[in-house]
Amino acid sequence: MICSxxxxxxxxVMSDPSDQLVYRLPEPFERFYERExxxxxxxxxxxxxxxxxxxxxxxxxxxxxxxxxxxxxxYEQPGAWVRRVAANRAVSLRRRQLAEARSLLRLAxxxxxxxxxxxxxxxxxxxxxxxxxxxxxxxxxxxxxLFYLEGWPTAEIAGVLGCSDxxxxxxLHKGRxxxxxxxGAEPELxxxx
Amino acid sequence: xxxxxxxxQVGQVTRQLAEARGPVPPFALVRRRHRRRxxxxxxxxxxxxxxxxxxxxxQLRQQASEEVTSRPRSFGRVAASIRIGGQLSxxxxxxxxxxxxxxxxxxxxxxRTNQVTARLPMNPSGxxxxxxxxxxxxxxxIAQGTVTRVDPATGRxxxxxGVPGGDNAPVSMSMAxxxxxxxxxxxxxxxxxxxxxxxxxxxxTAVKLANTPAGLAASDxxxxxxxxxxxxxxxxxxxxxRVAASIxxCRGSNAVAYxxxxxxIGCDEGQLLRIDPVTxxxxxxxxxxxxxxxxxxxxxxxxxVWVANLGDTLFRVDPQSNTVVGSGSVTGPAGSYITDLAxxxxxxxLTTSQGTLVRFDPDG
Numbered sequence: 381m382i383c384s385x386x387x388x389x390x391x392x393v394m395s396d397p398s399d400q401l402v403y404r405l406p407e408p409f410e411r412f413y414e415r416e417x418x419x420x421x422x423x424x425x426x427x428x429x430x431x432x433x434x435x436x437x438x439x440x441x442x443x444x445x446x447x448x449x450x451x452x453x454x455y456e457q458p459g460a461w462v463r464r465v466a467a468n469r470a471v472s473l474r475r476r477q478l479a480e481a482r483s484l485l486r487l488a489x490x491x492x493x494x495x496x497x498x499x500x501x502x503x504x505x506x507x508x509x510x511x512x513x514x515x516x517x518x519x520x521x522x523x524x525x526l527f528y529l530e531g532w533p534t535a536e537i538a539g540v541l542g543c544s545d546x547x548x549x550x551x552l553h554k555g556r557x558x559x560x561x562x563x564g565a566e567p568e569l570x571x572x573x
Numbered sequence: 574x575x576x577x578x579x580x581x582q583v584g585q586v587t588r589q590l591a592e593a594r595g596p597v598p599p600f601a602l603v604r605r606r607h608r609r610r611x612x613x614x615x616x617x618x619x620x621x622x623x624x625x626x627x628x629x630x631x632q633l634r635q636q637a638s639e640e641v642t643s644r645p646r647s648f649g650r651v652a653a654s655i656r657i658g659g660q661l662s663x664x665x666x667x668x669x670x671x672x673x674x675x676x677x678x679x680x681x682x683x684x685r686t687n688q689v690t691a692r693l694p695m696n697p698s699g700x701x702x703x704x705x706x707x708x709x710x711x712x713x714x715i716a717q718g719t720v721t722r723v724d725p726a727t728g729r730x731x732x733x734x735g736v737p738g739g740d741n742a743p744v745s746m747s748m749a750x751x752x753x754x755x756x757x758x759x760x761x762x763x764x765x766x767x768x769x770x771x772x773x774x775x776x777x778t779a780v781k782l783a784n785t786p787a788g789l790a791a792s793d794x795x796x797x798x799x800x801x802x803x804x805x806x807x808x809x810x811x812x813x814x815r816v817a818a819s820i821x822x823c824r825g826s827n828a829v830a831y832x833x834x835x836x837x838i839g840c841d842e843g844q845l846l847r848i849d850p851v852t853x854x855x856x857x858x859x860x861x862x863x864x865x866x867x868x869x870x871x872x873x874x875x876x877x878v879w880v881a882n883l884g885d886t887l888f889r890v891d892p893q894s895n896t897v898v899g900s901g902s903v904t905g906p907a908g909s910y911i912t913d914l915a916x917x918x919x920x921x922x923l924t925t926s927q928g929t930l931v932r933f934d935p936d937g
Contacts, residue, residue, distance in 0.1 A: 431594060440607070442600070448885075451902070469841075503586070503590055510583070539926070544701050
């Protein structure tokens with residue numbers, strides 16, 4: 381449980397070069413919610429394997445953010461905070477709703493099959509990929525999900541997960557190596573991130 | 574297709590699928606739906622509580638003569654917010670001072686003046702501050718699988734100790750000092766814990782565990798090792814270096830500390846468990862409640878247990894009554910979240926995401 385950092389919205393931030401303090405103009409919660417909702421649902425899906433569970437997870441995280449919005453809105457990265465809550469709650473939610481999630485996932489898959497064959501195949505591939513990710517140790521899975529979903533650099537992922545930049549790089553390195561082996565893909569591990 | 578191309582494509586598809594689920598639901602609707610669910614759950618819990626309470630009340634009356642009378646009178650107060658800057662990720666404290674990991678250096682703060690008095694670069698680069706004890710700083714290097722002992726007065730490396738198999742890069746490493754040793758758990762595909770002898774700076778023994786370790790704490794007579802998702806904690810006897818007990822705890826345990834004759838374990842679901850190291854059982858469960866309630870950090874000063882959760886609330890728990898006697902947000906009005914917690918000379922210390930070390934005075 382360590383560390384900080386994360387994405388900074390340049391359009392809403394004023395930096396004071398004299399003391400390195402950063403003052404963030406509070407953003408209306410509704411705008412933040414609208415902008416981040418689908419990303420958080422995507423993260424929830426990657427970590428739980430269930431769309432209904434992912435929506436539940438995202439909504440719970442936003443409810444938590446709303447309760448403390450006066451404080452969180454002044455953060456440099458409220459998006460990082462809400463992802464941190466969702467990523468940590470995903471572990472317990474996944475356990476609690478595993479049985480329900482499986483059946484709902486099957487239903488969701490059937491609906492997608494009927495709707496669009498190409499999209500269904502992509503959905504199946506995504507499901508396979510995230511299933512392999514969820515088979516990794518928790519921190520590795522969270523780092524990998526943020527890495528591929530958000531395309532964030534390791535310092536920002538460190539801010540969400542509460543661990544050091546170096547630890548995130550180690551998680552990503554090891555996680556990607558294991559994933560490549562399990563998925564039969566080439567690892568492309570030129571660096572540690 | 575290589576992994577990164579596939580991962581990026583999957584990420585893009587997942588975002589599209591999330592958007593295809595439908596428009597963003599109105600937040601008012603989300604609130605109503607979750608409130609209704611909470612009421613339903615509360616009704617079920619209330620029914621269970623009433624039943625249990627009837628039984629417990631009878632038992633408590635029988636034990637009235639043993640009731641605790643001395644409880645802490647106040648929660649405490651924020652005594653100082655010490656601006657250090659950078660990314661503060663770890664805080665540890667001992668009699669010599671408060672030690673904070675700031676990016677790639679360790680910063681010492683003097684608790685008498687609340688001033689930064691030393692900055693020590695961490696070598697090798699990529700290390701994390703694991704523990705302070707035996708007059709040293711102990712760093713972990715997860716990518717190399719090593720422990721580095723550092724002289725806090727000079728910042729010089731005293732010894733570098735490799736954990737068995739560590740060159741395969743463990744997934745995680747946690748550390749605790751106690752029972753005359755430094756204990757390091759490391760996840761290397763279901764490995765366990767190593768005991769480092771601070772007299773020789775060598776690995777004295779390794780203890781194999783059936784499940785992946787995820788944090789540990791040590792007292793003079795026992796070491797408690799968490800396993801994050803198996804629902805089991807292992808108690809190691811330092812006299813034999815063997816697992817003395819496998820204790821069923823919460824699934825998703827994420828922090829542990831020792832105080833008042835017990836180990837205290839923070840759980841993902843927002844509870845604090847009191848583990849009796851003699852009976853190897855959960856002696857009490859302290860509910861912390863609230864949204865985002867995962868109990869992320871536990872620290873103790875002998876007579877009080879302090880817990881911080883992911884909702885950035887600090888809880889003061891009385892180990893005599895096993896109850897929360899105070900709680901509140903301590904990260905300050907400027908907005909910041911907790912990244913670590915430690916108890917040190919006369920105060921509770923919290924690092925925050927915006928480069929501030931918060932000093933919380935328990936007697937304030």
